Amino acid sequence: DIQMTQSPSSLSASVGDRVTVFCRASQSIRSHLNWYQQKPGKAPKLLIYSASSLQSGVPSRFSGGGSETAFTLTISDLQPEDFATYYCQQSYITPLTFGRGTKVEIK
């Protein structure tokens, strides 16, 4: 199975900050990487697919990058509603696998 490793596991930031979350795959997954946002008590929500494509309706302050084994999710100008947990997920091969999540907390 492909292991997805996210870092950091949590971070503290302030409104207006630029935040970057990292995701590393245990083998090359080309650009088959998705990012999800999850708020407490809610289901995950798709933000970014295929490493860098913004899902319809998602604010442009979210962006994704990377390929092969190293990926990033960047939130520019962090807003109060962005405090949540973020998960990466590889769609290169089954079994589909997720990272353990990065919790973005208010400083």
Add this chain to the structure above:
Amino acid sequence: QVQLQESGPGLVKPSQTLSLTCTVSGGSISSGAYFWSWIRQFPGKGLEWIGDITYSGSTKYNPTLMSRGTISLDTSENHFSLKLSSVSAADTAVYYCARRFVDTRDDWFDPWGQGTLVTVSS
């Protein structure tokens, strides 16, 4: 827009079978562009893909289930279901259903149901 809603018992006894249904509204489950998936989230927050089914009934499962899982489709009711046999406390999780879009370049889960907590306990 398409919405998904899970339903089923919230408590299952060890060694019994967990049964959940996901009802799809706002779109047809017979659409060829999508797979219909089950994903679970453990109390420690890790997410695990359980498996999916296509509109034609083809299934794929996570090998970690060790053949305990069965996903089926009911196009007349526009829903799909999960059965997980011989459950133990390790199967306690929030179970989500989701629509999975798959093509040669893109493959993602959206939308997801709200999730249902299933606890395995005697």
